[in-house]
Amino acid sequence: MPSHLRNTGGTDASGDLVTPSTAPVPSVVTSGPEPVRTITASTDVAQTNAPVASGATPGGLYAPLEGSGAVVPHTGTPTISLRNVTVIYPAQPNKPALDNVSLDIYPGEFVFVVGHSGSGKSTFLRLLTRELKATKGDVIVAGQNLTKMRNWKVPYLRRQIGTVFQDFKLLPDKTIYGNVAFALECIGKPRSVIETQVPEVLRLVGLAEKMDSFPDQLSGGEQQRVSVARAMVNRPPLLVCDEPTGNLDPAISLGIMKLLDRINQTGTTVVMATHDREMVDSMRRRVIALEAGEVVRDQERGGYGFYDAL
Amino acid sequence: MMPSNIGYSLREAFTHIRRNWSTCLGAVVTIFLSLFVIGVFILGSNLVSNLVGSVEDRVTIQAFLNDGADQAAVDAYKAKLEGWDNVESVSYKSKDEALQEYRETMSNRNAEDAVAALDGQNPVPASLVVKLDDPQQVETTANKIVADEEFLAIADTPDNAAASVQYGKETVDRLFSVTNYIRIGAAVLIVLLVFVAFVFINNTIRLAISARKREIAIMRLVGASNSFIRGPFVAEGALEALIGSLLAILSLQVGWSFLKPQLQSSLQFLSFELSPTVVTGCYISLVLVGVVIGLFGSAIAMRRYLKV
Structure with a gap:
């Protein structure tokens, strides 16, 4: 098995991102005629949507998701570590977007980042992929200090981080297969790897039959699953999501959340910015709340909060 | 600059040229x-410098000799002149030869009367004809001869040595100034044209980039290296420039093969031969200039989109 297919516990091939040994080890079998990913088991996300959609109607709140909410022990080297990070945009020199923020996120965690618009959520996420440089302080991702990182190294950092956005960012003139394959083509993977890995990850997100469709033939939820597939196809140890359910209806959102949850259970660290109160409340994972650029709450098994503000 | 994805880049560039051929056509035509x-x-x-060169070859210094000059002294002076730095060759033109030449020139000008008036005498002095390595130095060398004591001894008019030394001063000066102006003008124009072609390629690639902004954003998102992102655009610029330069070469070749016989027949006394080395060199440098313009034009257009 090529080492880049792995996202196993312990030190991975690059030696950077470490997932805890308690996490289930996904194994990818590429030798057989049809690759099988054990973590997908028999559950297909596409099938799980319908019953939940009907069940969500009476109370309006989701039932807590099965198998989620486990507190990940804070051991080992943090995947993400912010040390007194301040970000000041030139347009607003007196109002820092992040103000002296320090926090650690450990391998295998599922972290919600919540806060009002303008509280600094997106700034935080953009720091992680080095779309933005901290004005002051150190951002350490995968053992690398992004504040000091040379520009030419940034693409290699991003290969270890999957990103999902509210607006999907799919290419309209490429098929679903093409969109996911594009992510591997861009980093120079050989065709043989692309041909095995892309159908596999599309099966993981439950879109194996829609491989040859184009994005505008798919529903919003399906498009978002494609973008999750694209983020995961290279098996990154860290997944960063910026309001992935922002313009999806609650039932579809739940499908996406289940998908992300399952990805998390394979050992992938997930950081997700969201406004979806019910989702956060039902998932009961670590919640980091930002307000005016400061961390006002960092809570294991937390809720969305901010009830007073509404 | 070229990454490992040359095949991918070229494929992408071809696809893009096919899809946006009208924009690309503009760049190709400009190039x-x-x-x-x-x-x-x-x-x-x-061509002009070939023509000028044949004229320049005719720029010589004539040093007229006294009729009574000692033949040994003349030979000695001839040998001395041949030893000078800039002198290519020195030949002795006797009185008879000079008269013969005079006759020919005069009859060419339909002035047989003037020849007839000579009436058996020979007033034309013998001379030393000095050919130079560098025709531009003609004045310096002429002055050197005038100032030479040894020459005074055998000069036609020892009192006024300058009158004994002749060269086509004004012709030479005019010729040189004209050819220099032509050279400067051509250089300036070439620089301007290269700049125009550069700007145009740059612009075309800019359009191509803005049409594919989303794609570039996604490429950066998934961690494509800058050289990978740049690849298709640089390939496109280079391809357009290559096509443009090949077209230019083709039309130069065709145009010259039509023009040359006509020039030759209307101006028979001049040679319109271009040496194959010059032509090949010119074509190769056109392709090189074109490709360099294409590569740099597109690479510079890309720069803004590759900032991390």
């Missing part, structure tokens, strides 16, 4: 016209 005009200037200035 083609610029390189064509540059080629015309290079070949043209070569």
